[in-house]
Amino acid sequence: MPFLSTVTGSFKAGRRASAFSAPLWSPSDITTAVWFDASDTSSYTVSGSNVTAVTDKGNANATITVNGTPNVSTTLNSLKTFSFSGSGEDFTTNEVLQASSGNHWAVGVFQWNVVNDTKDSFWSTENNTVNAVTAKRDYAVSAGNSSQFNGELDLDSLGSNSNRISTTIGDKQEFSNVFGSSATWQILSVFFNKAGNQIGARISGENAFTPVNDYDNSLTPNLDLRLFRNRTSIRMSGKMAEFLTVADVPGTGGTDLSTLEKAEGYLSHKWNVTLDANHPYFSTAP
Numbered sequence: 001m002p003f004l005s006t007v008t009g010s011f012k013a014g015r016r017a018s019a020f021s022a023p024l025w026s027p028s029d030i031t032t033a034v035w036f037d038a039s040d041t042s043s044y045t046v047s048g049s050n051v052t053a054v055t056d057k058g059n060a061n062a063t064i065t066v067n068g069t070p071n072v073s074t075t076l077n078s079l080k081t082f083s084f085s086g087s088g089e090d091f092t093t094n095e096v097l098q099a100s101s102g103n104h105w106a107v108g109v110f111q112w113n114v115v116n117d118t119k120d121s122f123w124s125t126e127n128n129t130v131n132a133v134t135a136k137r138d139y140a141v142s143a144g145n146s147s148q149f150n151g152e153l154d155l156d157s158l159g160s161n162s163n164r165i166s167t168t169i170g171d172k173q174e175f176s177n178v179f180g181s182s183a184t185w186q187i188l189s190v191f192f193n194k195a196g197n198q199i200g201a202r203i204s205g206e207n208a209f210t211p212v213n214d215y216d217n218s219l220t221p222n223l224d225l226r227l228f229r230n231r232t233s234i235r236m237s238g239k240m241a242e243f244l245t246v247a248d249v250p251g252t253g254g255t256d257l258s259t260l261e262k263a264e265g266y267l268s269h270k271w272n273v274t275l276d277a278n279h280p281y282f283s284t285a286p
Contacts, residue, residue, distance in 0.1 A: 024266070024269075024285050024286065025262045025265070025266055025285070025286040026266055027057075027244050027263065027266070030246060030248075030259060031059050031246070031247075031248065032057070032058040032059055032060075032244045032245065032246055033058050033059065033060045033062075033096060033097060033098050033244075033245040033246055033247045034056055034058040034060055034062050034093055034096065034098070034225055034243075034244065034245045035056065035057035035058035035242075035243070035244040035245075036054065036056075036057070036082070036091065036108075036227070036240070036242060036243045036244070037057055037242045038072060038079070038080045038081045038082045038240065038241055038242060039079040039080055039241070039242065039270075040057065041080065043055045043057050044072070046071075046072055049071040049072055049073060050069040050070070050071050051066055051069070051070045051071060051072055051082065052066060053066060054066055054091060056093070058244065058245070060093075060096035060097060060098075061096075062093035062094055062096045062225070063093060063094045064091055064092070064093050065091070065092045065093070066091060067088060067089060067090045067091075067092060067229075068084075068085070068087065068088040068089030068090070069085075069089060070082055070083060070084050070085075070089045070090075070091070070228075071083050075239065076109070076185060076239075076241050076271055076272070076273075077270070077271050077272035079241065079270075079271065081239050081240065081241045082239060082240045082241075083238075083239045084227075084228040084235065084236065084237060084238055084239070084240070085237055086113075086114055086116070086120075086228075086235050086236050086237030086238075087235065087237075088235065089228065089235060090226055090227055090228045090229035090235055091225075091226070091227040091228070092224060092225070092226045092227075092229065093224050093225045093226075094224060095127055095128075095129065095222045095223060095224045096222060096223070096224075096225075097221055097222055097247050098125060098219070098221070098222065098223040098225070098245055098247055099192065099218065099219040099220065099221050099223065099247050100221065100247040100248060101194055101195075101218065102192060102194030102215065102217075102218030102219055103192065103193060103194050103195060103247065103248050103249045103250075104191070104192045104219055104245065104246070104247055104248075105189065105190065105191035105192070105193075105245070105246050105248075105249075105250040105259075105260050106123070106189065106190055106191075106243070106244065106245040106246070107187065107188070107189035107190075107243070107244060107260060107263045107264060107267065108122070108123070108187070108188060108189075108240060108241070108242060108243030108244065108267075109185060109186070109187055109188075109240065109241035109242050109243070109267050109271050109273055110122045110185070110186060110188050110238060110239070110240055110241075110243075111182075111183060111184060111185045111186070111238050111239040111240075112143070112148075112149040112179070112182060112236065112237070112238040113182055113183065113237040113238050113239070114182070114236075114237040114238075115143045115145065115146065115147055115148050115149050115236060115237075116146065116147075116236075117143070117146060117230075117234050117236075118142065118143055118144055118145060118146050119140070119142050119143070119154070119230045119232075119234050120142060120143040120149070120230065120234060120235075120236035121140045121141055121142045121143070121154075121226070121228070121229065121230040121231075121234070121236060122141050122149075122188060122227070122228065122236070122238070122240075123140070123141055123225060123226060123227050123228070123243070124138070124139070124140035124141070124142075124154075124225075124226045124229065124230045124231045125138040125139055125140070125219075125223040125224065125225055125226070125231075126138045126223060126224055126226070126231045127220040127222055127223050127224070128224075129222075130220055136156055136220060137155075137156055137163075137164075137165050137217055137218065137219050137220050138156055138219065138220055138223055138231070139153060139154060139155050139156070139165070139190070139192075139219070140153075140154040140230055140231055141153060141154070141188065141190060141201070142154045142172075142230060143236070144172070144174050144175065148181075148182070149178075149179045149180075149182075150174070150175060150178040150179065151174070151175030151178055151179045151188075151201070151203070151208055152172050152173060152174045152175055153169070153172060153173045153175075153190060153199075153201050153208075153209075154171070154172045155169055155170070155171060155172060155173075163217060164216060164217060165192075165199070165215065165216065165217055165218075165219065166199055166212055166214045166215055166216055167214060167216055168212050168214035169199065169212055169214070173199075173201075173209055173212065174209070175201065175203070175208040175209055176208070176209050176210075177203055177206055177207060177208050177209070179203055179208075180203070185239075185241070185271070185273050186203055186204050186273065187202075187203070187204045187205065187264050187267050187268060187273050187275065188201070188202070188203055188204075188208075189201065189202045189260060189263070189264060190202075191250040191257065191260060192215065192218075192219055193215065193249055193250055193255065194215055194218055195249045195253060195254065196249070196253070196254045196255040196256070197213055197214070197215050198211050198212065198213050198215060198255050199211065199212045199214070199215050200212065202260075202264070204264075204268075204273065204274065204275050204276055204279075205261070205264050205268075205275040205276040205278075205279035205282075206276040206278075206279075211255075221247075225245065227240060227243065228240070241267075241271050242267060242270075242271065244263070246259075261279065261280055261281060261286075262281070262286040264279065264281065265279070265280070265281025265284075265285055265286040266281075266285065266286060268281060268282075268285075269281070269284075269285035270285075
């Protein structure tokens, strides 16, 4: 499934056929917070195959620190991907606006190789400048198993239910639809939709768990982002093709997910990762 930048065809204006070229949807059509894209070699520098610097393609213009020696190789749909060994390697940003009025969503293309800890994470967020008990609300997408990536949404363990992101979820929400086996590429997304009072996660367009209609206290607006590292110093072995976060609702309002679905469709057709058959962009790119 090659990635196309335009859709071409024709339409009839009166009795005369006219050619048109309609661009496909891409993350540049929305206001992203942070955006990593291994296929865009102009957005990072390498020494040999080791990544030495990365530029944020998102609107936050985050400062990205490359820890250790992640490397890059051509491994997915003839496009380059980032690889992390699990030994001191991660991408970390400074604290930038990741949630607006509690609204936030994130989506990326990931593969895990080795899991050694239940808290091994594809990504995590944190704010170290607010009170950890009363105001610090962040999250991580973790393995939930010490030997394979089953998946769980980890929320901060705050002092009381009145401070928690979701009383229903509490500290964590395990995935009932597990991520998949080692070396399997999947599109993984999460959304915190304050406008629709809903929190959820998706694996290639299918719910990882039934969305929770209980979003009590908003995420901290300014958060750092740690890819392949949890909120402490635990790092995981795996690969990433592309990843972006958005400080907005995932659709047009309420519980609509139409913008998130477009992002999933874009990633699916660009990277040749299959979506759930019921997804609106299973067959055609947005």
